[in-house]
Amino acid sequence: MAVTPSYEAEQPAAGESASTGYDPNYVPDSVKSFVVHMYRHIREKNVYEIHQMYETSFQSISERLFKDSPWPSVDAVASYVDNDHVFCLLYREMWYRHLYARLSPTPKQRIDSWDNYCSLFQVVLHGVVNMQLPNQWLWDMVDEFVYQFQSFCQYRAKMKSKTEQEIALLRQYDQAWNVYGVLNFLQALVEKSMIIQILEQEKEGLEQFTATDGYDYSGGSNVLKVLGYFSMIGLLRVHCLLGDYHTALKCIVPIDITQQGVYTSVIGSHITTIYHYGFANLMLRRYVEAIREFNKILLYIFKTKQYHQKSPQYEQILKKNEQMYALLAVSLSLCPQVKLVEETVNSQLREKYGEKMSRMQGYDDDAFTLYDELFSYACPKFITPSSPSYEETLVNYNQDAYRLQLKLFLYEVKQQQLLSGVRTFLKVYSTISLGKLAAYMEVDEPTLRTILMTYKHKTHSVDSDGKITSNADLDFYVDDDMIHVTESKPAKRYGDYFMRQIVKLEGIMTDIDRIKLE
Amino acid sequence: MVGELSNTPANQKQQSSLSYTVEQLVAVNPYNPDILPDIENYVNEQVSSQTYSLNANLCLLRLYQVEPERMSTQIVARILIKALMAMPAPDFSLCLFLIPERVQMEEQFKTLIVLSHSLETARFRQFWDEMKFIFQKNYQVINIEGPSLDKFIDHHVANSGWTVEKNQNKGSHLVVLPPTEFNHPQLKKNTEDGIPLERIARMFPILE
Numbered sequence: 001m002a003v004t005p006s007y008e009a010e011q012p013a014a015g016e017s018a019s020t021g022y023d024p025n026y027v028p029d030s031v032k033s034f035v036v037h038m039y040r041h042i043r044e045k046n047v048y049e050i051h052q053m054y055e056t057s058f059q060s061i062s063e064r065l066f067k068d069s070p071w072p073s074v075d076a077v078a079s080y081v082d083n084d085h086v087f088c089l090l091y092r093e094m095w096y097r098h099l100y101a102r103l104s105p106t107p108k109q110r111i112d113s114w115d116n117y118c119s120l121f122q123v124v125l126h127g128v129v130n131m132q133l134p135n136q137w138l139w140d141m142v143d144e145f146v147y148q149f150q151s152f153c154q155y156r157a158k159m160k161s162k163t164e165q166e167i168a169l170l171r172q173y174d175q176a177w178n179v180y181g182v183l184n185f186l187q188a189l190v191e192k193s194m195i196i197q198i199l200e201q202e203k204e205g206l207e208q209f210t211a212t213d214g215y216d217y218s219g220g221s222n223v224l225k226v227l228g229y230f231s232m233i234g235l236l237r238v239h240c241l242l243g244d245y246h247t248a249l250k251c252i253v254p255i256d257i258t259q260q261g262v263y264t265s266v267i268g269s270h271i272t273t274i275y276h277y278g279f280a281n282l283m284l285r286r287y288v289e290a291i292r293e294f295n296k297i298l299l300y301i302f303k304t305k306q307y308h309q310k311s312p313q314y315e316q317i318l319k320k321n322e323q324m325y326a327l328l329a330v331s332l333s334l335c336p337q338v339k340l341v342e343e344t345v346n347s348q349l350r351e352k353y354g355e356k357m358s359r360m361q362g363y364d365d366d367a368f369t370l371y372d373e374l375f376s377y378a379c380p381k382f383i384t385p386s387s388p389s390y391e392e393t394l395v396n397y398n399q400d401a402y403r404l405q406l407k408l409f410l411y412e413v414k415q416q417q418l419l420s421g422v423r424t425f426l427k428v429y430s431t432i433s434l435g436k437l438a439a440y441m442e443v444d445e446p447t448l449r450t451i452l453m454t455y456k457h458k459t460h461s462v463d464s465d466g467k468i469t470s471n472a473d474l475d476f477y478v479d480d481d482m483i484h485v486t487e488s489k490p491a492k493r494y495g496d497y498f499m500r501q502i503v504k505l506e507g508i509m510t511d512i513d514r515i516k517l518e
Numbered sequence: 519m520v521g522e523l524s525n526t527p528a529n530q531k532q533q534s535s536l537s538y539t540v541e542q543l544v545a546v547n548p549y550n551p552d553i554l555p556d557i558e559n560y561v562n563e564q565v566s567s568q569t570y571s572l573n574a575n576l577c578l579l580r581l582y583q584v585e586p587e588r589m590s591t592q593i594v595a596r597i598l599i600k601a602l603m604a605m606p607a608p609d610f611s612l613c614l615f616l617i618p619e620r621v622q623m624e625e626q627f628k629t630l631i632v633l634s635h636s637l638e639t640a641r642f643r644q645f646w647d648e649m650k651f652i653f654q655k656n657y658q659v660i661n662i663e664g665p666s667l668d669k670f671i672d673h674h675v676a677n678s679g680w681t682v683e684k685n686q687n688k689g690s691h692l693v694v695l696p697p698t699e700f701n702h703p704q705l706k707k708n709t710e711d712g713i714p715l716e717r718i719a720r721m722f723p724i725l726e
Contacts, residue, residue, distance in 0.1 A: 179549075180551065187549060243616055244576055244612075244616060245612065246572065246573075246576060246612050247577075247580075284608055284612070285608055385583055385584045386584050386585065386586055400618070400619065403619065408615060412611065415635065449640075452640075454639045457606055458638075460606070462606055462608065
């Protein structure tokens with residue numbers, strides 16, 4: 001009888017990751033030093049140092065030692081930090097985030113991470129948390145929370161390939177990542193932090209929040225307030241994932257996105273806010289608003305992305321940048337606007353989507369394929385919040401939500417099919433009789449009237465207060481049988497251009513002056 | 519399009535206690551499956567009292583999204599009809615985004631979507647033809663002619679400067695709309711090229 005050699009028999013029952021040789025209890029020196037220092041900085045409320053360790057040290061240690069394995073378990077490091085309960089929760093939060101980024105979480109790990117967030121948020125909500133943490137970290141907590149929720153919904157909806165144990169686990173822990181739980185935590189953070197009232201009072205000069213970037217310089221803690229603030233953006237994001245754009249925009253009302261704010265203090269939060277704000281407006285047919293905001297953020301990213309090259313968020317920034325160009329292309333095809341897009345952004349846009357945009361104006365099958373393609377590339381990862389039905393045959397329903405949103409979007413595009421033809425004619429004429437236009441468009445007069453009314457309807461958007469504004473760069477009114485076209489003349493920005501050139505010339509002349517001829 | 523009036527205090531006779539409670543719930547505690555029956559009752563009240571609340575209806579549709587087994591297609595149909603009447607606001611599409619595809623494939627929803635399409639593309643004749651067909655099929659629909667239309671016109675006479683003239687010859691009424699920016703668009707004088715003085719002031723040293 002063969003005897004299995006002893007070295008094969010014992011495989012350490014390591015953490016459930018696939019990589020071999022991971023020992024959760026082994027704590028390398030750099031990790032020990034990391035947690036000890038981090039713990040001290042947190043106790044001393046040294047936000048700058050915490051930020052350095054969080055952004056830089058954590059990343060470099062991960063690159064060096066934990067490229068494809070998890071960090072040591074929290075139990076192994078707890079003794080170096082006085083078994084501090086809150087620190088352990090924070091450590092675990094980073095631990096799971098690292099896991100999700102580098103490896104794939106197992107079902108049990110997903111559920112454990114949910115438990116950790118519950119404990120962490122509950123401590124913040126009920127306990128007196130006396131820390132100051134960097135905004136980057138607080139944003140990452142909310143962002144990751146929503147991301148893991150989205151990831152869980154996607155995972156749960158793929159029922160086909162689930163094993164018996166997985167299904168049993170899902171049924172047992174049916175509260176984990178439950179949509180009500182997620183929404184209620186975010187809502188609770190918003191309410192308990194009283195952030196809406198704080199922002200209101202700040203407008204009257206009674207409170208200081210934005211001016212200090214959310215930090216508390218009077219000895220208190222910024223954690224609850226800033227988490228509450230970022231949770232509003234979290235709610236915006238979750239509602240977009242569910243397809244409820246109206247409520248999504250309502251959640252973000254307390255934040256004035258035309259101004260700088262705490263949301264711009266972290267680039268990830270700035271981009272996420274504007275991306276979802278723009279997308280929601282696009283689905284609500286408020287194209288001008290979407291275009292305006294996309295334009296601003298794309299210009300901002302263009303100017304500042306070089307400063308983020310080393311940061312762990314760089315890839316995400318680039319991805320969102322590309323997605324927003326696609327959304328901008330879609331918005332401009334549905335609602336042509338010459339004035340709203342800045343030069344730099346426009347040239348980038350032409351480069352990436354110039355050809356596709358002209359094809360999208362065709363409103364034929366080719367055009368619809370392009371709308372489909374761009375929408376699918378750029379849209380959020382919609383989710384179905386309901387639990388799977390364990391009784392029926394197991395199917396994958398993770399694509400259902402996305403398919404519905406895409407279908408409704410294309411439906412709207414189809415309804416605008418004839419508008420492009422109208423615009424072409426209106427651009428050329430200042431007045432034209434209904435009969436003549438009908439003849440050119442090869443329809444009868446009553447049909448033309450309905451087309452013109454559709455044009456009016458589709459180019460005017462209704463905002464949340466019921467106010468109607470015109471999106472159209474080309475408008476008209478009908479007097480008896482004549483159509484009178486009014487076009488708002490595109491602004492040729494001579495003033496700006498001249499100013500720039502004057503300054504540039506001055507600079508060149510100064511430089512030349514400095515040259516000493518030998 | 520004859521629309522229902524929004525839920526503004528000026529237009530309600532008195533806000534019912536149900537409506538007050540539900541609006542509070544939706545504002546303060548919307549992610550709570552227990553409030554589902556309350557909102558369902560509120561939808562029925564919206565129908566009978568000719569009021570409308572988009573926020574409450576969206577909240578209910580979200581709850582249905584999470585627990586599809588509790589969905590009542592009749593209530594959903596009523597929400598959609600109410601949304602239809604809120605045009606030109608895009609409420610109807612907003613509701614559709616939250617209703618699962620397989621539910622939208624049901625006959626009554628397909629009909630409503632066709633109606634919405636007719637309205638969105640300004641095919642009013644077609645819309646009324648389809649409505650007549652629906653009435654004939656005896657399908658429970660809110661009466662949107664008669665009293666609603668009068669209420670709508672009265673509201674606009676009071677608030678938006680409309681006047682109603684009686685047309686002598688045909689015995690019908692003519693609604694006269696005041697000139698607004700929408701029916702008399704002017705060529706927009708483009709003042710975009712104005713540059714604030716401060717910016718030019720910065721250049722004075724160069725220009726000297």
